[in-house]
Amino acid sequence: xxxxxxxxxxxxxxxxxxxxxxxxxxxxxxxxxxLENPQDSTNPGTIPVPENTDGILTLGGDGTMIRAxxxxxxxxxxxxxxxxxxxxxLCDLDPDGVDEAIDLLMEDRYEIESRMLLAGMVYDAQKxxxxxSVALNDVVIVSRRPMEILCLTVYVNGQPLxxxxxxxxxxxxxxxxxxxxxxxxxxxxxPKTRLILLTPINPHTLNSRSIVLDPNDIISxxxxxxxxxxxxxxxxxxxxxxxxxxVPGEELVVYRSxxxxxxxxxSKMNFLERxxxxxxSN
Numbered sequence: 001x002x003x004x005x006x007x008x009x010x011x012x013x014x015x016x017x018x019x020x021x022x023x024x025x026x027x028x029x030x031x032x033x034x035l036e037n038p039q040d041s042t043n044p045g046t047i048p049v050p051e052n053t054d055g056i057l058t059l060g061g062d063g064t065m066i067r068a069x070x071x072x073x074x075x076x077x078x079x080x081x082x083x084x085x086x087x088x089x090l091c092d093l094d095p096d097g098v099d100e101a102i103d104l105l106m107e108d109r110y111e112i113e114s115r116m117l118l119a120g121m122v123y124d125a126q127k128x129x130x131x132x133s134v135a136l137n138d139v140v141i142v143s144r145r146p147m148e149i150l151c152l153t154v155y156v157n158g159q160p161l162x163x164x165x166x167x168x169x170x171x172x173x174x175x176x177x178x179x180x181x182x183x184x185x186x187x188x189x190x191p192k193t194r195l196i197l198l199t200p201i202n203p204h205t206l207n208s209r210s211i212v213l214d215p216n217d218i219i220s221x222x223x224x225x226x227x228x229x230x231x232x233x234x235x236x237x238x239x240x241x242x243x244x245x246x247v248p249g250e251e252l253v254v255y256r257s258x259x260x261x262x263x264x265x266x267s268k269m270n271f272l273e274r275x276x277x278x279x280x281s282n
Contacts, residue, residue: 001054001105002030005077007047007068008059011036014084017059017095024102032057037067047071055105055264057082058091062179065090066136066239069261073134078112078262080105089178089278092267104266111265115175116194116215117257122236125249133242134257137176141221141246142168142201144233149204151232155220156213164208165226168201168234171219171254178275186210190271196256221252 004025008014011034018034025032035047049056049072056079058068065081072079081091082098093101104110120139121129143150152169154161172181175191182188186199187210194215200208213219223234223246234246246252269277 001108001110003050003052003054004030004032004057004105005047005049005053005055006032006034006057006059007037007064007071008034009037009064009067014059017082017084021057021059021098021102024099025106028102028106030106037064037071049075049077053077055080060084061088062090063240067241069136070134070239073117073259073261076262078264080110080264080266089274090175090263092263092265101266105264109266113192113263113265114260115191115263116173117259117261118171118173118196118238118254119257120171120236120238120252120254122244122246123251123253129253130244133238134259135176135238136173136261137179137239138170138172138181139252139254140168140170140180140237140240141223141234141252142237144235144245148232149226150234151224151226152234153222153224154198155222156217158218158220161211162208164200164203165205166200166203166208169221170197170199170201172197172199178278181210187212188275192271194256196254215256217255219254221246221254223248223250 022032056077058065058081082093083091118135118139119132121132123129149165151165153163170181174189174193177189181197181199184199184201186197196213199210235243236246236252237243
């Protein structure tokens with residue numbers, strides 16, 4: 001590995017780090033190109049990845065990593081994150097060990113992990129779909145009105161599963177199991193697995209739990225009014241972005257994406273060790 005693309009949210013804030021990385025990589029015979037990826041930019045394939053790029057570095061937190069993964073989707077180039085945020089579940093590198101990490105990368109001493117993505121779209125009342133969006137962490141439904149309970153009926157492969165009265169719903173990948181899903185008391189799973197987690201947010205029931213679904217299941221969700229005369233309005237987001245409205249008569253469909261993300265791994269910690277380390281430092 002010799003040629004790198006660095007993606008960061010703000011190049012001015014990261015200027016010292018960018019200069020350092022350029023110097024380290026150049027001293028070892030490599031090259032580094034830098035691109036800025038703003039917080040609100042999450043369009044798949046919109047970051048131009050040069051043909052000779054061997055690896056993509058991200059500088060920031062998990063949000064920067066997620067945006068870079070989405071925006072370079074389809075390039076096939078693996079990513080690794082330098083953690084400049086808080087917990088950094090997705091970022092494999094700590095700032096103090098960057099020089100050593102660059103050596104390992106340029107000596108091809110790393111492993112590749114493939115991570116599944118979710119994809120989805122909203123069908124309107126005429127069954128016309130909008131544009132497909134993808135998520136590395138999760139697809140989330142919440143109410144657009146404060147303190148409003150949603151009535152969400154979930155179908156799996158066309159069969160009704162359950163009608164939830166809740167604040168919202170999370171559909172998470174294994175990678176996203178340590179994100180919003182964790183806060184909603186959903187299970188933590190190894191990110192290398194292939195499955196879909198369904199976790200209701202604050203369900204108004206005594207027996208509603210997360211459900212683990214087959215990765216090839218097709219999930220659909222319909223929003224209905226809880227009482228006659230109600231006009232509920234929900235919002236669907238993909239990794240916190242690509243927000244769109246969901247109203248009665250429309251349908252959200254979530255499924256496994258055809259694409260996967262490749263992530264470079266240098267850490268010798270296994271999944272459980274990494275979780276324990278991150279949890280204790282929080």
